[in-house]
Amino acid sequence: MKRRVIVAAGLAAPFLGAGRAFAAERLIGWVSPESAEVTAPFFNALKAGLDAARPAGAEPVRILERYNAATPALAAAQVAELQQMGVSLIVSQGAATVTVVAARPTVPVVFGYSGDPVVAGIAQSMSRPGGNATGVSFMSVELNPKRIDLLRTAQPACRRIALMSNTRHAGEEKEIVACQSAVQPLGIELTAYRGENAAEIRAALAQALDSGAQAVVMLPSTAMVQLTPTAAVDCIARKVPLISGWASMARAGALLTYGPNLQEAYKRLAHYVVRVLAGAAPATLPIEQPTVFELVINQKTAAALGLVLPPTLLAQADEIIE
Numbered sequence: 001m002k003r004r005v006i007v008a009a010g011l012a013a014p015f016l017g018a019g020r021a022f023a024a025e026r027l028i029g030w031v032s033p034e035s036a037e038v039t040a041p042f043f044n045a046l047k048a049g050l051d052a053a054r055p056a057g058a059e060p061v062r063i064l065e066r067y068n069a070a071t072p073a074l075a076a077a078q079v080a081e082l083q084q085m086g087v088s089l090i091v092s093q094g095a096a097t098v099t100v101v102a103a104r105p106t107v108p109v110v111f112g113y114s115g116d117p118v119v120a121g122i123a124q125s126m127s128r129p130g131g132n133a134t135g136v137s138f139m140s141v142e143l144n145p146k147r148i149d150l151l152r153t154a155q156p157a158c159r160r161i162a163l164m165s166n167t168r169h170a171g172e173e174k175e176i177v178a179c180q181s182a183v184q185p186l187g188i189e190l191t192a193y194r195g196e197n198a199a200e201i202r203a204a205l206a207q208a209l210d211s212g213a214q215a216v217v218m219l220p221s222t223a224m225v226q227l228t229p230t231a232a233v234d235c236i237a238r239k240v241p242l243i244s245g246w247a248s249m250a251r252a253g254a255l256l257t258y259g260p261n262l263q264e265a266y267k268r269l270a271h272y273v274v275r276v277l278a279g280a281a282p283a284t285l286p287i288e289q290p291t292v293f294e295l296v297i298n299q300k301t302a303a304a305l306g307l308v309l310p311p312t313l314l315a316q317a318d319e320i321i322e
Contacts, residue, residue, distance in 0.1 A: 013142075026277060029082035030065045031075060031100050035221065039067070039093055042112065043249075045263040046091065049270025061277075075099035078246040083107060089276055091269065092133075095222040098122060098170070101133050108282045110197035110272045111135035112265060114221050116171025117287055126287045134282040135272055136265050137289055138220075142172045143245065147258050150295070151215055151243050151312045152186070154255065154302075156213045158241075162208030163192045164201060164231075169221040179217065195242040197228060205231055209238050220245035220259060236304045250296035251321060255305065260290030294318040 002083030030046075032039045043065070048111035050061065064082055075096055080103070082090060089108050091095040092100040097111040101122045109132060112276040116139050126137070143210050152158060163179055167174045177191050183190045195201030202225065208216060218224045218233055224231075226247060232253025235242040244250075268288065276282060298321040302309050314320060 010295040012271045025059060026061045026091065026274065027087045028061055028063055028277070029079075029085075029090040030063050030093065031082070031090060032065075032067050033070050033071050033075075033077050034067065035096065036065065036067050041263055042093060042266045044241070045266035046270055046273075048247055049267035050273065052267070053270055053274050067142045069096045069099065072099045072102060074101040076115070079103040079105045081236045089273060091273065094270060094302050097133075097135075101131075108180045108229045108276045109135075110269060110276060110282070112116035112138070112269050114261075116174065119174075122169035123287060126289075127302050128284060129171050129287055131283055135143075135288055136269050136284040137287055138262065138265060139175075140245075140258050140260060140289060140293075141171070142309070143259055143293070144175055144178040144219075147217065147243055147245065148179065148188075150256060150258055150313070151217070151241065154243075155215060155241055156305060158320055159188055160212060160214045161188060162189045162205075162211075162213035162216045163190055164205060164216060164218045164224065165192055165194045166201065166219065166221045166223045167194045167196045169219065169223070172219055172221075173218050176245040198223060201227055202230070205234060207236065209240060212269075213240060214242055216242045218242065218244040218254070220249065220257075225249060225252075228254060232301065236301060239305055241301075241307065247294055247319065249294040250298045250301075250319075253301055255301045255307070256295065256297045259293060261292040261294045262290075264292040266289045297321065 018198060044082040069078050087107060090105055092109055092111045094114060098120050101109055111133055112135055117137050122133055193204035195204045205241055228249045229252045232242055241255040244254050244257050245258055250257040282294055294319040295317050296319040297317045299322060
């Protein structure tokens with residue numbers, strides 16, 4: 001039996017001006033493709049967001065947690081179970097979003113999703129999702145040029161970049177194009193290496209390193225997060241810097257990451273939960289993208305690579321791992 005967590009959350013009408021009160025207790029579901037340990041920072045951020053939204057006297061919300069929804073069949077089973085238990089809403093985390101929405105739950109879905117929800121087929125548009133799901137997309141295609149600029153600051157002599165992409169990550173083609181556009185005027189050769197699963201991506205990384213890549217850029221996704229610890233070891237062994245978009249990847253050994261602060265994004269997700277439970281239709285709630293970004297630099301990795309990072313770069317960092 002999965003553990004259940006009771007969260008005191010602000011979902012009463014005064015917060016929204018909706019003119020309605022909630023029942024004594026509301027049940028919502030949380031479905032993640034990962035373990036409870038891996039996703040704890042995001043789950044806790046959601047709880048903090050719900051706590052912050054609580055008006056005086058609001059009734060509690062009970063969150064029923066489900067983890068390791070790594071296949072469509074398992075996600076569908078978890079969705080069915082949660083609905084049988086009476087949840088009013090399901091929060092889907094990361095890569096579980098596509099399979100949760102595909103299970104066609106009768107209750108609304110609020111998602112925190114790293115891919116492009118339109119490309120993934122879970123929304124008609126960002127401004128008007130049109131279905132039974134809405135939330136936050138962590139994909140920020142426009143950040144890719146900034147990441148490459150940061151890489152050039154850390155390693156000015158870099159002229160050959162390997163771009164690692166997960167073909168199952170909706171929207172990755174947009175990110176590849178953005179990276180190619182960023183390097184075109186710089187005289188940098190960028191080669192995209194694609195893989196559909198962990199084994200293929202690992203093989204593609206080995207090929208990139210054997211082909212003489214001077215730096216590796218990982219397009220951030222759940223699959224890439226899982227691969228970062230081993231990928232970082234392989235890159236450090238070849239004295240090749242690895243960069244990406246999410247802070248956890250720098251903490252796992254990448255040289256630097258620049259991208260959305262995911263904890264802040266999951267706090268923001270709580271506002272969607274509040275609004276939908278108050279009666280707002282997901283179809284009309286625009287999908288948001290993060291507005292809080294962070295640069296994380298791993299100085300331990302820099303030392304292992306033999307890089308002395310410029311003080312101007314270090315001064316920009318929101319976090320430095322010593």
